[in-house]
Amino acid sequence: xxxxxxxxxxxxxxxxxxxxxxAVTRREVLLATTTSFQxxxxxxxLAADFQNRTPYRLRATAVGTGAALAIGARGDADVxxxxxxxxxxxxxxxxxxxxxxxxxxxxxxxxxPPSDPAHVRGKNVFDALRAIADSxxxxxxxxxxxxxxxxxxxxxxxxxxxxxxxWYVEAATGMGQTLTVASEKRAYTLSDRGTFLAxxxxxxxAIIVERDPPLINVYHVITVSARKFPKVNAxxxxxxxxxxxxxETQRLIASxxxxxxxxxxxxxxxxxNDADVR
Amino acid sequence: MDLxxxxxxxAAARLVTLDPDVREATSAALVVSGSATLIxxxxxxxxxxxxxxxxxxxxxxxxxxVNTGMGLPPVVVGLFVAVLVWRSGPFxxxxxxxTRQAMVVAxxxxxxxxxxxxxAIAIQSVDPxxxxxxxxxxxxxxxxxxxxxxxxxxxxxxxxxxxxxxVISEIGASLMVGCNIKGDTRILTTxxxxxxxxxxxxxxxxxxxxxxxxxxxxxxxxxxAQQRRRPL
Numbered sequence: 001x002x003x004x005x006x007x008x009x010x011x012x013x014x015x016x017x018x019x020x021x022x023a024v025t026r027r028e029v030l031l032a033t034t035t036s037f038q039x040x041x042x043x044x045x046l047a048a049d050f051q052n053r054t055p056y057r058l059r060a061t062a063v064g065t066g067a068a069l070a071i072g073a074r075g076d077a078d079v080x081x082x083x084x085x086x087x088x089x090x091x092x093x094x095x096x097x098x099x100x101x102x103x104x105x106x107x108x109x110x111x112x113p114p115s116d117p118a119h120v121r122g123k124n125v126f127d128a129l130r131a132i133a134d135s136x137x138x139x140x141x142x143x144x145x146x147x148x149x150x151x152x153x154x155x156x157x158x159x160x161x162x163x164x165x166x167w168y169v170e171a172a173t174g175m176g177q178t179l180t181v182a183s184e185k186r187a188y189t190l191s192d193r194g195t196f197l198a199x200x201x202x203x204x205x206a207i208i209v210e211r212d213p214p215l216i217n218v219y220h221v222i223t224v225s226a227r228k229f230p231k232v233n234a235x236x237x238x239x240x241x242x243x244x245x246x247x248e249t250q251r252l253i254a255s256x257x258x259x260x261x262x263x264x265x266x267x268x269x270x271x272x273n274d275a276d277v278r
Numbered sequence: 279m280d281l282x283x284x285x286x287x288x289a290a291a292r293l294v295t296l297d298p299d300v301r302e303a304t305s306a307a308l309v310v311s312g313s314a315t316l317i318x319x320x321x322x323x324x325x326x327x328x329x330x331x332x333x334x335x336x337x338x339x340x341x342x343x344v345n346t347g348m349g350l351p352p353v354v355v356g357l358f359v360a361v362l363v364w365r366s367g368p369f370x371x372x373x374x375x376x377t378r379q380a381m382v383v384a385x386x387x388x389x390x391x392x393x394x395x396x397x398a399i400a401i402q403s404v405d406p407x408x409x410x411x412x413x414x415x416x417x418x419x420x421x422x423x424x425x426x427x428x429x430x431x432x433x434x435x436x437x438x439x440x441x442x443x444x445v446i447s448e449i450g451a452s453l454m455v456g457c458n459i460k461g462d463t464r465i466l467t468t469x470x471x472x473x474x475x476x477x478x479x480x481x482x483x484x485x486x487x488x489x490x491x492x493x494x495x496x497x498x499x500x501x502x503a504q505q506r507r508r509p510l
Contacts, residue, residue, distance in 0.1 A: 030375065030376060039472075039475055039476050041476065048460070059375075060376075060457065071364075074366045175475075176474070177474075177475050198476060198477055201477075229365075
């Protein structure tokens, strides 16, 4: 019986002394962000660097832009890092954010089987989507309300086509997994360039349409409104926003992945306004 | 095929060099699942022993609830614990979202019914004559419990191992409440899922191998406990 008592004490001590420590110090900054940010590896790099350079610790949950904005609208996070400008503006209009700033951009690419069975290479992205819809060749959508999913749905809206039918498949999963599905099904899909470059060697998909202005993907940092949600760690959220737009971090973002993929994954944009990035 | 071979050789390299990412995920998994299991033992063994011995109205209902608890879907537990520990939730003041503490709570809820339920069965299977004898010798209720638990220690060890085995390989709840933070709440299962979606199969294979090894160790202990009890 004595051993059991010791085990209980040990267990409770262990549980109480996790490295996350206590909440009283307000060192913890809770970030809600997108899966592409985590899948690219940039989140881990910036989180570690932020911890080294400031007294704060970053706790990040990677959930997709739609879910991140919903978490922020409940006051359950301190700061958001997201990429769906229209939804972000309505989030700000609802008074859920204090500060919103451009951090960086990358771009989306339309991927498909290298043989391009719908013959869309060289077209602009809208004509390409129309041709894919006409051809009925499968198109894999994220279908998870992530920033990429919202972006893709907006592109379809601009083509005035409502994508539906057996050719339009909603994978309801992360970007990396969606690429695997598209490759296995010899389908078209929309991906951020970073995830594609990271997976390029393992999938049979080629870039079909790229460098088209509507395909630019802008990431913003938003601090959750401390006026509306008094529990928010406003100082910590500000510190993270300041960190993201600082010249050192912007250089880190620009160089991220260059050694591995031979080209930049993200382009720093701090100080620009939305119109300049496009 | 190349992918699999490259993955396996990279996995071997990472295991041999004790790659820091692999080490961190392994130690986080052991600390979190170990804590959850120890707390499950501390509470589940007494509760299970009491359930196994007592007789009261509704005992069978309680037992079937405990047995249902053994099959709780991890994502359901993850959802409930997440909603509870969000800042807007009733335990928001703790600020446990995305922490190991929240993971321990979720894993405890998954492991404790297994430990309690299997303990109840183990205690009930102890020779009923022993209970009579203890009563005749004037043992208090607490003394009786302690002796019966000691008598049933190997099946109870099996119960504890079943609890640990369930949570060490669990991913849904841990991901939802722990957030998969590198070097903190990133455990074996969540790291494997992330590495797979990143396309880093070598690292995923290395972690998968360690997870398999742990599950094997758990089953080896369980088998040992069960075989030792076999009457000659």
